[in-house]
Amino acid sequence: MGDRPSHLLRLWRLRCGRNLLARRCDRVDGRLLLVALLLTLIVAPFAAAVASEITARGIERSRQETSTRYPATAVTLADAFSREAGDIRGTTAHTKVDVAATWTARDGTQRVGIIPVAEGTADGTATAIWLDAAGNPTIVPLRIADAIASGAMVGVLIWLAIGATLTGTWWLVHLVFNRYRYVQWARERERIGRDSSYS
Structure with a gap:
């Protein structure tokens, strides 16, 4: 059981590896998934930078309001x-x-x-x-803890939104590829059914 490759590893070998059974659309599908995952990781620092900027502004606002109210x-x-x-x-x-x-x-x-x-x-x-x-x-002055929480929440939401958009885009393309595969398989079965050499 421990020697069996994981589902993701098998998917990678089928779509991006040297598997002779993989069609061109399988390889493109796999590479698009890899790009979506990599872009999701790449935008994480951007989301963190936005969160940091919002947090800094919130803390400054909190200090200003606390000093004047x-x-x-x-x-x-x-x-x-x-x-x-x-x-x-x-x-x-x-x-x-x-x-x-x-x-x-x-x-x-x-x-x-x-x-x-x-x-x-x-x-x-x-x-x-x-x-x-x-x-x-x-109104009550903004608390520093609330400013930090708001900044962190915005950063997480930005990262999740971008990740969901990328993953959703890949999924739509994946569905199109699946439809193409089903059509190709149907044609292949029909061709085999007509070819007397398979009987």
Whole structure:
């Protein structure tokens, strides 16, 4: 059992080796598969470079946002409901509603504005928010870990997309070659059936 060649090795010998039974389309098919695999490996550094660039930009953005944004506590000035009183259909813990609130900026000034809170938040509820350098509400700064994860994900997706495109292209060509082989085999069987020397 251990001396038997693997399926891939047998396929290679049939299509790219010196097998006398291999047709020209078999050899072309095998070489196209080899090219697809090699190109998939070659584009890996390109995908890694793109991932590295995106990661670097994400880290720079994270540092910039972290240095200019800071957390604060806002207090709502009204109940956070977007529907008529008593109608809570469709309300979930993840539903956000804009509501008036007040907070203290880094310079000590009292600010009033609109912030998003969970629907159902009562008047006078303390809510954690993030403020920009001007003291206005903004989104949470991008974390470095998220920037690294995003860059890596983009790199992997690019590599997989290119690999899938190359493999899919080879597979379509492989199907065309298979159709050609079936036609040739059918003609060969028909020729053998007519040739009396085989009977």
